[in-house]
Amino acid sequence: MSDQSYLLLEVIRAPERLARLSMADWNRLIPQARHALLLGKLHALILEQDLLKVLPEKPLNHTLSAYLASEKQHATTAWEALKLERALGSLEIPLVLLKGGAYIQAKLPVSTGRLLSDIDILVTRDRLDEVEENLHSRGWRSSKQDSYDDRYYREWMHEIPPLKHITRGSFLDVHHTILPPTAKYKPDAEKILADIREVSPNVYTLSPVDMVIHSATHLFHEGDFDHGLRDIIDLHGLLIHFSDNEPGFWEALVPRAIELDLINPLYYALHYCQLILGSEIPDFVLKQAEKGKPNALMSGVMDWLFMRALRPDHPSCDLPFTSLARSLLYIRSHYLRMPLHLLIPHLTRKAWKRRVAENKQEATAGLP
Amino acid sequence: MTSRISDFDIDHLHALLKSSGLFLKTGPFTYRIRSSVRSVAEGLFLLYGQNRFFPEMEFVDFDIRLDSPNSLRRRFRPKLDFYFDHQTPFKPLPISQAFAFLEWGMNWCVSVHMNQYLKLHAAVLEKNGRALVMPAAPGSGKSTLCAALMLRGWRLLSDEHALVSLHDSHLIPVCRPISLKNKSIKVIEQFDNKALFGPLCKDTHKGTVTHMRPDARSVELDDTPVKPGWMVFPKYIVEGETRLTERIKETAFLKAGEQSFNYSLLGAKGFETMSKLIEACDCYNFSYSNLDEAVETFEKLSATAV
Numbered sequence: 046m047s048d049q050s051y052l053l054l055e056v057i058r059a060p061e062r063l064a065r066l067s068m069a070d071w072n073r074l075i076p077q078a079r080h081a082l083l084l085g086k087l088h089a090l091i092l093e094q095d096l097l098k099v100l101p102e103k104p105l106n107h108t109l110s111a112y113l114a115s116e117k118q119h120a121t122t123a124w125e126a127l128k129l130e131r132a133l134g135s136l137e138i139p140l141v142l143l144k145g146g147a148y149i150q151a152k153l154p155v156s157t158g159r160l161l162s163d164i165d166i167l168v169t170r171d172r173l174d175e176v177e178e179n180l181h182s183r184g185w186r187s188s189k190q191d192s193y194d195d196r197y198y199r200e201w202m203h204e205i206p207p208l209k210h211i212t213r214g215s216f217l218d219v220h221h222t223i224l225p226p227t228a229k230y231k232p233d234a235e236k237i238l239a240d241i242r243e244v245s246p247n248v249y250t251l252s253p254v255d256m257v258i259h260s261a262t263h264l265f266h267e268g269d270f271d272h273g274l275r276d277i278i279d280l281h282g283l284l285i286h287f288s289d290n291e292p293g294f295w296e297a298l299v300p301r302a303i304e305l306d307l308i309n310p311l312y313y314a315l316h317y318c319q320l321i322l323g324s325e326i327p328d329f330v331l332k333q334a335e336k337g338k339p340n341a342l343m344s345g346v347m348d349w350l351f352m353r354a355l356r357p358d359h360p361s362c363d364l365p366f367t368s369l370a371r372s373l374l375y376i377r378s379h380y381l382r383m384p385l386h387l388l389i390p391h392l393t394r395k396a397w398k399r400r401v402a403e404n405k406q407e408a409t410a411g412l413p
Numbered sequence: 414m415t416s417r418i419s420d421f422d423i424d425h426l427h428a429l430l431k432s433s434g435l436f437l438k439t440g441p442f443t444y445r446i447r448s449s450v451r452s453v454a455e456g457l458f459l460l461y462g463q464n465r466f467f468p469e470m471e472f473v474d475f476d477i478r479l480d481s482p483n484s485l486r487r488r489f490r491p492k493l494d495f496y497f498d499h500q501t502p503f504k505p506l507p508i509s510q511a512f513a514f515l516e517w518g519m520n521w522c523v524s525v526h527m528n529q530y531l532k533l534h535a536a537v538l539e540k541n542g543r544a545l546v547m548p549a550a551p552g553s554g555k556s557t558l559c560a561a562l563m564l565r566g567w568r569l570l571s572d573e574h575a576l577v578s579l580h581d582s583h584l585i586p587v588c589r590p591i592s593l594k595n596k597s598i599k600v601i602e603q604f605d606n607k608a609l610f611g612p613l614c615k616d617t618h619k620g621t622v623t624h625m626r627p628d629a630r631s632v633e634l635d636d637t638p639v640k641p642g643w644m645v646f647p648k649y650i651v652e653g654e655t656r657l658t659e660r661i662k663e664t665a666f667l668k669a670g671e672q673s674f675n676y677s678l679l680g681a682k683g684f685e686t687m688s689k690l691i692e693a694c695d696c697y698n699f700s701y702s703n704l705d706e707a708v709e710t711f712e713k714l715s716a717t718a719v
Contacts, residue, residue: 068470068471068472069470071472072470072472072473072476076476076498076499079498080498080499080500101472103443103472103474104472106474106527106529107474107526109528109529110526110527110528110529113528113678113679114528114678116680117677117678117679117680120680359498359499360499
């Protein structure tokens, strides 16, 4: 993966290169990192390499700005977690954090400099109504006013429509299972909830293996790869951390993915971590994970698609056919979520609605 | 090696904006600006003539472009998109608002990205080596007052952003044109016929908007920070008397915090910097309707510089 344009990945793989960048290099690196939501992470890398004093000040202003924003987001997340724990605690339900929120509360190294857009939590389906009602009474409201969107989420998704807090403006995704009920793979959320880890009183994260499997599942079922590289870097960071700190992690990983019917996304995660970031994964794990590998033709196609889509969405990073690859993966993600007789009407409806929305858009939204 | 934008003629500037772009330096920031729109070239030529630009590539803080989206549908409804790093953070606007759109976009770049400063929504001017910081919500008469003071010899640091250094709470200049809207435009025209305006943009979401050129000395000193001196909260009151009253620092602190883009984001560092800033300032409320009297009041105030 050494093509000139993809500077961001080069410095992530070899941070010592940072000290040798020209101004023209910085002019490519900063926008690439910004688009990939990795500016804060880049700053964390610079701090880790102790390069703050030697690098030019102007580009550092941008990494520092994002790093400070991530620190603020982490403080906000901790505050929201406290509030959510109170809400769920009042129902005697544990607060189970997923993804970015979990990395922050568990103080995992992957969280350093990481930006996040919302908080994700997991509750069992049978308590979902109570949770939603309680959150509503504490100021959390659905951000989807449209009845079609609302129904789409409730009937076909693994989460309820995103909630937004009326005064604090924070976003919250409440998941009740791992994948949509219509999805090809059928992981059992109960099994995952049976194995959660407490990080502070009544606040939980998934177990280390489940955290990796969950992160992999989401990345490889996503239709939107805007933050694909960020997610692969998360996975890589989790693998390194658990490999060093969690005895028995590698032995448990693949058997657990098989048990959860999620070996296919785990295979992709391990494969692309290795291919893109050079993650060190024990041979026996790779061998075990082959169970999730598609046939030779499909493997070739998937490599072609993912090696394009997992680059920052910035013109300087595009390979030939990058946008085609993104479109195909968008369709694939829906296909994995829904059978075709549901999918086609849904995508048609979405495309039509987008057009209508464009025509009546508010011209000045967001301008200072 | 840098030159001034006024070294160009307008056709050259337009050609440059259409091709590799203009590398414009303003205060601590470098913008790369591209646009095929003629009024953008005209506005930049008129209002940024004293600014420096870089003929060669150096580090670009904000890579921006103002152009029509390449869609057939748009051909019948000519609108412009503002691109920042190839993304479009805003909805398109009509071509007639091009220059105002550029200025708003340039402000936005600073407002949402640069957290190496404590940023207040404020006008900042300098006299006798001390900075006058005027934080205010839109509609309070901040820009009108700012324009009048500049026309009477105060040095302009910014009409929009007070950039406060996190190291010593000094004010960092980012001297760009002053944005005036609606009645203020006529008021400033009548106040001083030296005032020089850029393209007039009508029917924007803020009404009629134009921008006034900063004086050459302010642009010249665009790299020189200033020690804080006064914090004044201005308020235009129709037919109101000119009144400057002292304000206790505690409430000045809270009020300035409300007008900050990133006070809360900066956490402890923001608190520390704001404390130093307020500590170094004499704080006042100011209400006015008559600009000559207002200028006179600030003249007297500037004599208290220590």
